Amino acid sequence: MYTLRLYFFTNFNIDFVKAAVNIGHANREINRKYLKALKTKKS
Secondary structure, three states: HHHHHHHHHHHHHHHHHHHHHHHHHHHHHHHHHHHHHHHHHHH
């Protein structure tokens, strides 16, 4: 029982980290596009 719970807990943590990394990548993409748009507006 304990090992099963530990297995689920670690899997959940791995999924959580993967999701956080994906969100971080998406935010960086959005920021890059936003900065590019700002630069093109200025010039």
